[in-house]
Amino acid sequence: MPYTYEYPRPALTVDCVVFAFDPSNKSLKVLLIQRLADPFKDSWALPGGFVEMEEDIETAAKRELKEETSMENIFLEQLYTFGTLGRDPRGRVVSVAYYALIPLQKAQTPIAASDAKAAKWFSIDKLPPLAFDHNDILQLGLQRLRGKVRYQPIGFELLDEKFSLSDLQRLYETVLGVQLDKRNFRKKLAKMGVLIETDEYQQNVPHRAARLYRFDKEKYHQLIHDGFNFEL
Amino acid sequence: MPYTYEYPRPALTVDCVVFAFDPSNKSLKVLLIQRLADPFKDSWALPGGFVEMEEDIETAAKRELKEETSMENIFLEQLYTFGTLGRDPRGRVVSVAYYALIPLQKAQTPIAASDAKAAKWFSIDKLPPLAFDHNDILQLGLQRLRGKVRYQPIGFELLDEKFSLSDLQRLYETVLGVQLDKRNFRKKLAKMGVLIETDEYQQNVPHRAARLYRFDKEKYHQLIHDGFNFEL
DNA sequence: TAGGCTTAGTGTAACAAACACACTTACACC
DNA sequence: GGTGTAAGTGTGTTTGTTACACTAAGCCTA
The missing domain is CATH 1.10.10.10 (Winged helix-like DNA-binding domain superfamily/Winged helix DNA-binding domain)
Structure with missing residues (x-):
């Protein structure tokens, strides 16, 4: 079988860091879901999940976002891939993180869809404890946002028309x-x-x-x- | 089995874009290897390979770099994760790309080690055709380098002491x-x-x-x- | 050993961008 | 009609950016 290579493979997941901005109280928000199942059942976490075999990674991120928060048509940008050993108690899991900036209005009511118990906006200065290494991922997203602001007008993405x-x-x-x-x-x-x-x-x-x-x-x-x- | 999730998984690989600079003729170089095996046998490609189950992704990148080019102690930074369907003829393969900047002197003689037929520096304006989507990866690395130059003194990394x-x-x-x-x-x-x-x-x-x-x-x-x- | 070749090294003046700063206008509400 | 709140507007000062040309040092060769 020269054209295949079988070996034990890490599982592949995606996670989404979705930011929004509320000008009325100058607060930056992030979209979190409450987990339905173990591990970290009932904990808050970034929306995300497993990548299917015949699905582009970004497509998987969009699918998971929809399945857990009902949000659609969101422009995702790749953030970083997290793959340290032990980041998931289920075993070896590598996660490709995406991030998005959206106007708060467009997203006013995230609805906990099939795969989450709840979905909610949190101010980034009042975050609950997060599942897995999701706090690291979120912090990296914030860092990226602060970098991006310096060479692209983020208002385009975070404000209404x-x-x-x-x-x-x-x-x-x-x-x-x-x-x-x-x-x-x-x-x-x-x-x-x-x-x-x-x-x-x-x-x-x-x-x-x-x-x-x-x-x-x-x-x-x-x-x-x-x-x-x-x-x- | 609440704590496991078994399903068909994409294979996970790493690829390294290693840049060096030769001041004598103002040329930017990239390190390529010649493939030993199919697919793309004998083609030039970025150093890289499969991530093992019990190995951090960056560790895998370092290991592959050593196995194919004998280069060690190189500081790698994550670049992007490539996962489009069909990027590898062997099936679904997702690749985490890393990039590195090194002084040319430190690296004067890449030696084709166990896993490559040859290893060589190429001027980025005289590149051979590359295997897989490695040209896309390389171009993204270049783009990153040109971005990085604007907010970090890359001389630190690309010049001798x-x-x-x-x-x-x-x-x-x-x-x-x-x-x-x-x-x-x-x-x-x-x-x-x-x-x-x-x-x-x-x-x-x-x-x-x-x-x-x-x-x-x-x-x-x-x-x-x-x-x-x-x-x- | 003088002259030529090549790259190293050095300052100033004109122009453009960044910053600090305070008052008047419009509208809603009481 | 008075008060509260945020909107809107210009100038002078300081700081950074650009353009620009000659002398110095060392090697080579005739």
Whole structure:
């Protein structure tokens, strides 16, 4: 059998770190599920599960996300592959972790689907203990997000289609963990030219209503292509 | 059996993209091996192979690198996990790719060890056709290297302990694919303060000998820790 | 040993980007 | 109509980035 190689194989799983941002209280959220079965029954964990034999890894991640949280059409990016011995009590399990950024609105109600007891958003500063090495995975996802913010406008992914400049600023302040100057922030955004102002304003706010903006996706892709630096 | 989950599993492999830099002709090199066995017998490929059941993934990458090229003590960083269906004619194979940057001197003579017919450095602009999807993997490694250069001083990893400023500049010019101004380049390096000048000079050169420098590793780690930007 | 070849090494001025900073406007609610 | 809250807007200062050209040192050869 020259074209096969049979040997004991590690099991292969996927895990998803899905982030969202809530501008109203400047909190970064992560999507967790409560496990139905042992090991770690009833513990909170990242959505994920076993990769099937005839299924692309990313497809498996999307499938598991849907089966456990009902979320669909989410753009996943590969994060890291975790494979240390002993990370899973069931035996040798290697897990490919993915991460995603989504607007909170699109995802307001994760529904615990067939494979989870519950599915919920948690603020990253109020996390429950997590199953397996999922805390490590989550922390790496956070690190990646904080790195990504420096060369790509993450607002595209974490905000609704229309948003105020203050919302965008709050997002950057939360992810970067710093205070930014309102005028300088707006000046830089204006220079980048990836924002389009709309004629719409915030509704039902007890103060002056902010103008809403959208991202100019074409211009954005052009800039990405030219290696533009989106640091703010 | 609540704590096991048996099902058909993809095979798990590792592949290594090892880069080196030759300042004398400004060429970036990659380490390839010639395959001993089918599939792709006699083709050139990235060093790599199957992960054993009781072995960490990175350990497997190091082991394969040694078995095929005799290279040891190389710092590997995870690159990406490739798992599309059909990437290996033997069946479902998922591969975790690693990459490494090493000084050419340390690695001058890769020796085809037990598991390869040959092992050789190739200039990245004169590559042979590669087995499997190894060209994709290599290109991703290159992309990562070009990204990394912008926030970490890759000279640390790709140059010998002592080097001239011109060597370092040639490295940056090659990886970034641009020409840099000598005076501005040196000015920025001086400001970073990660270089220590030694009392030594180049030997046996048919022109004025350049002073040799070393990196200040402590200062470097301090700066990395503070989120310093090493762009040049 | 003088002249030529090659790379090393060095400073300044113009321009662009980053930063610090405070008041007025609009709207809702009481 | 007064109060509370967040929106929106410009300038001067400092800092970093760029462009640019000559002298120094050592080897080679005629």
